[in-house]
Amino acid sequence: MGLRSRRLPAGWYPLGAQEVREFWIESTGARSGSTGGQAIAALAPHAGWAFSGRLAALAVASLGEADTVVVVGGHLGPGSPALAAPEDAYETPLGALRQDAGLYAELGHRLALGVDRAGDNTVEVLLPLVACAMPGARVLWLRAPADGTAWALGKVLSEAAKALGRRVAVLGSTDLTHYGPDYDFEPQGRGGKAEAWAKDVSDAGFIKAVLAGDGRAILAAGNGGAACSSGAAACAVSFALAQGGARPELLGYASSLELRASPSFVGYCAIAWNP
Secondary structure, eight states: OOEEOOOSOTTSSOSSHHHHHHHHHHHHOOOTTOOOOOBSEEEEOOSOHHHHHHHHHHHHHTBOOOSEEEEEEOOOOTTOOEEEOOOSEEOOTTOOEEBOHHHHHHHHHHSOEEEOOSOOHHHHTTHHHHHHHOTTOEEEEEEOOSSHHHHHHHHHHHHHHHHHTOOEEEEEEOOOOEEBGGGTBOTTOSSHHHHHHIIIIIIHHHHHHHHHTOHHHHHHHIIIIIOSOHHHHHHHHHHHHHHSSOEEEEEEEEEGGGTOOOSSEEEEEEEEEEO
């Protein structure tokens, strides 16, 4: 199926390999080609790197060495099938990441997968970090809907990995509350009260559900406005639980308000599941 080319415009993440490597080192302290972590799954934000790239890098750096990194994005509402990008490889500034065709096929035998041909930031923006951390790993590009299919996808990924004898790491991709007029979501009006609610109630409630491993609460909170891609989070949690014995850890939290004051803002977090 060829190469899936970069589709996000300049500004989302660096165009050059050296810039990516420098960002990785500055964000994680790890050398290129190394994660230094041991997590079997992680949750990362997917805004432009200026806003959430540091947290995304920490999430990727938390992962242990893997044969395959499954990056699970979202932006799919309830009722959509899970989607997979069919290309043989995915372009990054550090070179192409090869698709794990065997895992793709095994998943297709176990779960109905649609074909993802659309441009979407939730997966693409994380691929250069994966390429920097684990350049030899294969990758699978998935997107999960915000419903029970996402939870099923996590379990099936665990089953498929065991059946194939693969060391698989799952990287879920979601941002938190999108608040303000730009997102047509202002349940607490504007100003300090709204900012506090978004952080301490909406974002905190979603993070609590993720750390508790509560799939129903994750999806309910996400569909209520607390996350834009809650299916990706549910999939990562489901995979971690199916692997057994993983412990969640909140690696960090941030808000776009820290970079730019605005009535419209977004929250971000990074979480890892360590064995």
